[in-house]
Amino acid sequence: MRAVIFDEYGDPQVLHVAEVPDPHAGPGQIRIRVKASSVNPVDWKIRAGFLAQMMPVEFPAIPGRDASGIVDEIGEGVTGVSIGEEVFGSATTGSNAELAVLAGWAQKPAAWSFAEAAGAGVASSTSVRCLDQLGAQSGKTILIEGAAGGVGVVASQIAIGRGLTVIGTASESNHEFLRSLGVIPTTYGEGLQARVAALAPDGIDYVIDTAGSGSLAQLVTLVEDPQNVITVADYNAAAVGARMASNEGNLFAAYAEASALAEQGKCVIPIHASFSMDEAAKAHELSQSGHVRGKLVIIP
Missing domain, CATH: 3.90.180.10 (Medium-chain alcohol dehydrogenases, catalytic domain)
Incomplete structure (x- = not known):
């Protein structure tokens, strides 16, 4: 071949x-x-x-x-x-x-x-593992760093499918796209804590960092417990009290969840x-x- x-x-x-x-x-x-x-x-x-x-x-x-x-x-x-x-x-x-x-x-x-x-494949299995590892519950609010990226866009949709409110960081040019998926968009970088506070007055329950761009020290300030922050790509997680995404999980179940959402028009x-x-x-x-x-x- x-x-x-x-x-x-x-x-x-x-x-x-x-x-x-x-x-x-x-x-x-x-x-x-x-x-x-x-x-x-x-x-x-x-x-x-x-x-x-x-x-x-x-x-x-x-x-x-x-x-x-x-x-x-x-x-x-x-x-x-x-x-x-x-x-x-x-x-x-x-x-x-x-x-x-x-x-x-x-x-x-x-x-x-x-x-x-x-x-x-990787996007859905990674997303499901992170949400399961966090114990993310319906009705809670999650911030996804890099929400317009390959993993972030799928994680956002699976989280919404599970009943969470999703705030997603992305460059401003991707905000309208994120809104079309049901994500509340905001820009990343300096001033994120104030922007998130305005969007989620009751606070953020969980964070998934899909970007791995060195923002973990900032992201852990958004939640009460740094252990409620998971990164898929930043190997300095332990230094700020955050967690690395696990490699454990049922691939077949993750793919089935994403596939079922796709058939409902809820996962593009x-x-x-x-x-x-x-x-x-x-x-x-x-x-x-x-x-x-x-x-x-x-x-x-």
Whole structure:
């Protein structure tokens, strides 16, 4: 199969397309013919070597975690899915390729295109894990830092689906978009505490930091207990009393929750830009810029 690979850590230019052996579904896994895959911030951090100690790779490595496509191989012990079924989920072998093996998946909702479904995996599983870890309850108020980003936009919608009031930080150009999702928008940065106080006079109960832009020290001042602040991308969390998002959780349940909301028209996956596999370096460069509204997808 053709796949995006990198043979060493480095800048986006280490990415290139090559022929590699086809992967196969092991026990409890399925293989899909990929219709679309996505680029998440963790992908360029792995490629750059920033996470080499925590998440080492074997070269040549295929980047990517999210994918959507058509089931074409089913591993031992798997039930409830058929050859030819349209699914989305998380890849174990790297998803920026023509074929990918999934360890967690759900049926692709009709409301999503393959590109939109490809952007839902990491975003929905991360969002559900954070909300569950916080014990976020219906009727409470949550602030999501980076609410227009790939994870933030999904976290906002799942939180709303669970009955929370969501205040989301984003650049002013994204405020109208957030309002269309039911999010109360505000700008990030200096003066956030005063802006939030005006928007939520009764206070903020929880915070999810999806941006990882170094704002945790400011975010913990918005809640009574710093433990009610969770970050998915700032590894200095412990220094300010906040928590890192857990890697534990039921992928199948998370995908099913996002999929059910999508079928109700309550979970949209905005696509910022699409790329071919030959343009993977451009996708990584854009992800690294931090100025992305929604998801970046790669079409094989």
